[in-house]
Amino acid sequence: MSAVPPRDPDPAAPWPGPFIRYDLIKELVVALGVVALLAIVLTILFSSPDDPPTTIQSWARADPSDFVATSLTELAGTSEVAEYGPPYNHTPEATQKIGPLDLQSAAGVRIPIDTARNFVLDPLKTIPGAARLQLAIRVYEAAPAPTQEAWIAAYEEALERARFPGQQAVLVPRGRYGPVAPMMAALLADAQSGGLDGVLLAGEHRFYQTNYTKTLLFLSGGEYFEERAEGQHLLGTQWGMMNETGSYPGQVWLWLFTFWYQIEPFLESPNADALVFALMAVLSLAFVCIPFIPGLKALPRHLRLYRVVWRDHYREVES
């Protein structure tokens, strides 16, 4: 061991120069104390955000018009979820692709969702003591598809003139809606009572449940859910997921991921999600493999910022 640091140390060889005392454990304990104290002080000053979740019930009560209009699209099979494609259903030409690569289709339909059945018909069948409603459901299910579509189209048109007295019911002018009108009225009442939340979550013959897929997909079809997110600057166009509700820092480390969505060609691409994921996968791999990528691994040598880190060392060996 030399008392003078070498000018040109071999990074693969043991350090031949002088050593200094360095108490690693003391450093860790002090760092732990400082970080814990900082986290506690930040908690005392700012706490943490906790905006209550949106439920089907709160949605149906706050904006029954949006709830009924969304439910109608779920029944018609024209909602975003109904036409989503894998992993929820087999809608053709609905998947995102990376060039010719269709990973979304390759993964398959592993979380099957039939919006008409799962979000509307099956929940309505669970409502007890409603013989006329059950008859309406049977009439709807027995009708040919063109008739169902005609009822839904007529009801959709009528919704523009619908009234929601006290935000508690839906009243549409008389029309040729078949069983759709009583079905929608019953679904709204069920949702406002909180029954639909339970049915969507519990499914059939279940007690314990931790899977909120159906409820979340139903919620995400409505404008109410999105408007609430927009008010909290959470939309994709507002840098989305890297934000947190309120004025709190969120997942700021997702800034690069979110950044790509703000610029072309991703901004308007129908394959934006898949392309951004592919790009981030390549960038992440490059980040991990920096030590083995020619040019990139030599970059810090040319940037010379290391001279700031080791300024004491260079001052000594260059003096």
Next chain:
Amino acid sequence: MADDRPAAASSAEQQMWTTWLRERAVSSLPPEKLLPDRQPSYVSSWVYVFGVATIAALVVVVISGMILGLAGPAWWHTSSLGRFFNGVHLWGVEIFFFVMVVHLWGKFFMGAWRGGRGATWVTGAVTFLVAIGAAFTGYLSQQNFDSQWIASEGKDGLNSVGIGAFFNVANFGQMYTFHVILLPVAVVALVVGHVLLVRRHGVVPPYPARAAARTDGAGGR
């Protein structure tokens, strides 16, 4: 105590897996290398603190997360003490990522992969990526509007590349399991491996004092 075991027994011991592992571990990382009380003279910059600070923040995050987990995922919504520990958990995570990013940038500018230290960089970089997943599942496990919206938005990206079919962000049970067990174990294991590699190879020395004195030796060494 003198070793008076017969030579045959000693030979048999040499073939034991336990013996092999111990001798391999001790030769790779003898105690004075595992917990040194000396460092090369160039280890004298504040930037070195951020690696230790990352571990410290991880400890705060893990402990506050364990406390939150004791009473279940809904506790912090109804208890002021739970809300306090959720705050410590949240701010611990923010500090963790801040100091880790500074640590990563510092190591990048130092070319810290030189001299056969490529695996050290790789484990650190992978830790950063896995930690992003751990934080993401944490945000999904909050059980509030933020979780709902992140699940609603996040599903599209994951579904678009087929991951969502297996990793369902709307499935709270699955996300919570990933958040409290699988990903924290992965992060801690990666950090342990990373620290052991740092201790084994030592802190990377400075670039040559005169830049023109030699060609670049990065990566391959």
